[in-house]
Amino acid sequence: VALSTATRPTGSAPRAGKRAGQSRAKQRLRRQEGLAGYVFLSPWLLGLMAITAFPMLFSLYLSFTNYDILSTWDQVEWVGLDNYRRMFTRDPSYWHAVQVTLTYALIAVPLKLAAALGVALLLNRERRGVGLFRSLFYLPSLLGGSVALALVWRAMFGGEGAFNDFLSLFGVDNAPAWVNDPEWALETIMVLAIWQFGAPMVIFLAGLKQIPTELYEAAAVDGANQVRQFWNVTLPMLSPVIFFNLVLETINGFQGFTSAFVISNGTGGPVDATLLYTLHIYNQGFGEFRMGYASALSWVFLIAIALITVAFFSTGRFWVHYSDGDD
Amino acid sequence: MSLVAAAARIDEQPPVRANPRPSTRRRSFLRVLMLIGILAFVLYPLLWMVGSSLKSPTEVVSNLSVIPQEVTWANYPDGWNYIEGISFGTFFVNSTMIALATVVANAVSCLVAAYAFARLRFRMRQVWFAVMIGTLLLPSHVLIVPQYVMFKYFGWIDTPLPLIVPKLLATEAFFVFLMVQFMRGIPRELDDAAKIDGCSPYGVFRHVILPLSRPALVTTAIFSFIWTWNDFFTQLVYLPSPTSYTVPIGLRLFIDSSGQTSLGPMFAMSVLSLLPVFLFFLAFQRMLVQGINTSGLKG
Numbered sequence: 001v002a003l004s005t006a007t008r009p010t011g012s013a014p015r016a017g018k019r020a021g022q023s024r025a026k027q028r029l030r031r032q033e034g035l036a037g038y039v040f041l042s043p044w045l046l047g048l049m050a051i052t053a054f055p056m057l058f059s060l061y062l063s064f065t066n067y068d069i070l071s072t073w074d075q076v077e078w079v080g081l082d083n084y085r086r087m088f089t090r091d092p093s094y095w096h097a098v099q100v101t102l103t104y105a106l107i108a109v110p111l112k113l114a115a116a117l118g119v120a121l122l123l124n125r126e127r128r129g130v131g132l133f134r135s136l137f138y139l140p141s142l143l144g145g146s147v148a149l150a151l152v153w154r155a156m157f158g159g160e161g162a163f164n165d166f167l168s169l170f171g172v173d174n175a176p177a178w179v180n181d182p183e184w185a186l187e188t189i190m191v192l193a194i195w196q197f198g199a200p201m202v203i204f205l206a207g208l209k210q211i212p213t214e215l216y217e218a219a220a221v222d223g224a225n226q227v228r229q230f231w232n233v234t235l236p237m238l239s240p241v242i243f244f245n246l247v248l249e250t251i252n253g254f255q256g257f258t259s260a261f262v263i264s265n266g267t268g269g270p271v272d273a274t275l276l277y278t279l280h281i282y283n284q285g286f287g288e289f290r291m292g293y294a295s296a297l298s299w300v301f302l303i304a305i306a307l308i309t310v311a312f313f314s315t316g317r318f319w320v321h322y323s324d325g326d327d
Numbered sequence: 328m329s330l331v332a333a334a335a336r337i338d339e340q341p342p343v344r345a346n347p348r349p350s351t352r353r354r355s356f357l358r359v360l361m362l363i364g365i366l367a368f369v370l371y372p373l374l375w376m377v378g379s380s381l382k383s384p385t386e387v388v389s390n391l392s393v394i395p396q397e398v399t400w401a402n403y404p405d406g407w408n409y410i411e412g413i414s415f416g417t418f419f420v421n422s423t424m425i426a427l428a429t430v431v432a433n434a435v436s437c438l439v440a441a442y443a444f445a446r447l448r449f450r451m452r453q454v455w456f457a458v459m460i461g462t463l464l465l466p467s468h469v470l471i472v473p474q475y476v477m478f479k480y481f482g483w484i485d486t487p488l489p490l491i492v493p494k495l496l497a498t499e500a501f502f503v504f505l506m507v508q509f510m511r512g513i514p515r516e517l518d519d520a521a522k523i524d525g526c527s528p529y530g531v532f533r534h535v536i537l538p539l540s541r542p543a544l545v546t547t548a549i550f551s552f553i554w555t556w557n558d559f560f561t562q563l564v565y566l567p568s569p570t571s572y573t574v575p576i577g578l579r580l581f582i583d584s585s586g587q588t589s590l591g592p593m594f595a596m597s598v599l600s601l602l603p604v605f606l607f608f609l610a611f612q613r614m615l616v617q618g619i620n621t622s623g624l625k626g
Contacts, residue, residue, distance in 0.1 A: 030448070032527065032528065033447050033448055033449065033528050034447075034448065034449040034450060035449075036443075036447055036449075036527070036528035036529060037443050037447035037448065037449025037452065037528075038443075038449055040439050040440065040442050040443035040447065040528075040532070041440060041443040041444075041449070041455065043436045043439060043440065043495065043496050043497050044436070044439075044440035044443075044455075044459070044496065044497040044503065045455070046496050047436075047493060047495075047496025047497050047498045048458065048459075048462070048496075048498075050496070051470075051474070051493045051496055051498050052462055052465070052470065052498065054473075054477075055470045055473035055474045055477060056469075056470065056473070058473040058476070058477070059469070059470070059472055059473035062472065062473060062476070067476075069475075069476065069479065119362070119365060122358050122361060122362055123362065125355070125358060126355070126358060126359070126362070129359075131613075133362055133366065134616060135608075135612040135616060136366055136369070136370065137365075137366070137369060138612075138615070138616055139369075139370075139373070139608060140369055140373075142553060142604055142608055142615070143373070143557075143601055143604060143605070145557050146557040146559075146575065146600065146601060146604075147557075147559050147575040147576075147578045147579055147597075147600070148376070148575075148578060148596075148597035148598075148600045148601050149372070149376075149597075149601075151578060151581060151582070151593055151594075151597055152372055152375070152376045152594070152597060153372070154582070155379075155590060155593075155594075156372060156375065162375060162390065162391035163391075165390065165391040166391045195369065195372070198369075202616050251464055251466075254466065255466045255467075255468060257468065257559070257560050258559040258560065258575075261559070261563075262559075262579065262582065265582045265583070278466075278468040278560075281468055281471070281472070282468070282471075282560075282564075285471070285472045285475075286475075286564060291472050291476065294472045295472050295473065298468065298469040298470075298471075298472060299469075301466070301468070301469060302465070302466070302469045305464065305466060306464075309464055
């Protein structure tokens with residue numbers, strides 16, 4: 001192309017002019033598009049600045065002060081790292097909250113995903129009624145986060161609730177008062193979380209449909225039984241979906257609030273047994289009006305969640321198998 | 328490709344394996360039996376709630392049976408007027424207003440932001456997109472204290488504004504992401520054709536993207552409604568006085584009195600509070616199930 005324009009200088013002049021005109025028009029269009037981009041983005045950008053970024057920085061500042069909602073701004077004192085020190089040394093409920101939240105996430109999330117995968121595997125083999133089953137299993141995921149269901153759980157797992165009535169059918173008369181028993185209150189809340197396995201199940205089911213039939217046929221030809229097919233075909237092929245669900249459910253798990261709040265009537269009790277971290281933030285900020293301390297709690301929580309997310313993504317490459325990639 | 332079409336396609340796919348062995352039928356029977364067993368466990372709490380809302384005070388709590396010995400409707404009017412001076416009607420009106428406003432705010436603001444991310448080239452697009460994905464993982468509990476202080480300064484406490492204004496600014500990143508994913512499926516040739524016909528980026532949005540994004544808008548609207556309807560945390564923080572209570576906050580008042588007599592009304596109001604979500608579920612179950620597939624949305 002360069003050679004032809006060099007040999008025909010007369011022809012190239014008008015063409016170059018046309019090209020310059022075109023690129024000017026193109027530039028104008030691009031500028032217009034760049035401007036339109038920011039016009040369309042402006043509500044989101046404003047939201048990012050005013051509703052997310054500014055409050056985050058503001059909360060960082062508050063976390064170094066003794067601010068409570070009642071005092072005026074000139075009464076606010078800079079207390080340095082005092083809030084953070086208090087968290088780790090002078091607030092026994094803090095370590096309870098950490099322990100409760102970790103227990104909740106580490107037990108409820110894997111069990112929920114196991115239930116989701118198990119039911120998805122059963123459903124995947126079925127031909128008829130899949131749509132109906134899928135919808136009905138999904139229903140608790142829509143309703144379970146509500147106050148109403150937490151109230152139902154509270155009544156069902158009370159000392160004289162339906163669950164103990166059920167146990168007495170089997171001659172169990174000394175059953176605990178689940179939600180009122182420090183040993184069992186958290187487990188009750190976990191059962192409520194696991195009960196909502198429908199949402200990850202739907203995602204697993206879609207993932208299972210994507211696994212090519214040929215892989216199973218090849219495995220069967222090689223003499224793999226169903227158990228080996230599950231370990232060597234299903235699990236690796238499903239690992240991106242498992243990863244996705246694991247990240248999503250873990251982050252959601254750390255943010256549980258409603259069930260613990262309603263079942264413990266806002267106290268996180270009995271004896272801090274259901275004091276999820278979010279509940280501790282709420283109680284310190286809006287119950288005790290320690291807004292500075294609650295901000296410090298929030299920042300530690302944020303950093304913890306960020307670290308866990310990073311940990312997930314950095315370990316993911318060791319066990320998540322993407323069939324179209326290299327690893 | 329519309330979400331409904333996608334959902335239908337998944338259902339039409341052939342079974343993973345056609346197993347010709349004779350034991351298949353027995354296995355299938357066992358599987359269905361197991362599925363029904365699990366389903367019974369899953370549906371029991373819901374059925375028990377509905378059943379208990381119709382039981383008389385003497386049989387409510389400890390009774391694990393789903394069917395009441397004797398059907399009493401009295402729990403419904405009792406629950407409706409349980410709180411002195413304010414009926415549940417007020418709470419339902421408040422919840423409905425907030426939920427509807429949120430639906431509109433989310434649909435408009437997220438659609439506009441998603442168009443920028445999905446279709447327009449502008450400076451720092453990648454950076455902003457990454458920031459948007461980052462905010463997906465940001466727990467709302469982390470921001471509640473400073474936001475509360477800010478909204479209190481504006482004088483917005485006890486009004487629906489702290490619940491609605493942030494949604495006008497596309498802060499629900501889930502829906503922005505959902506719509507970006509959806510718009511990426513709209514053929515770019517349509518944009519190009521509109522541009523050749525002289526459409527500006529605004530024209531393309533108006534004449535191409537907006538009409539074709541209807542399925543994503545419907546999904547966003549349904550999830551916005553259900554999430555707002557079920558939301559407890561932010562409403563608890565921002566709506567402190569009983570006249571501005573929403574249904575979940577009103578329901579909470581039943582905890583304080585856990586005597587036998589108030590349990591029936593509590594179940595009755597619980598059933599009513601879930602009714603709109605359940606109706607949405609009946610009407611749009613295909614879309615809901617497909618909606619979480621495309622974006623991993625939570626119910």
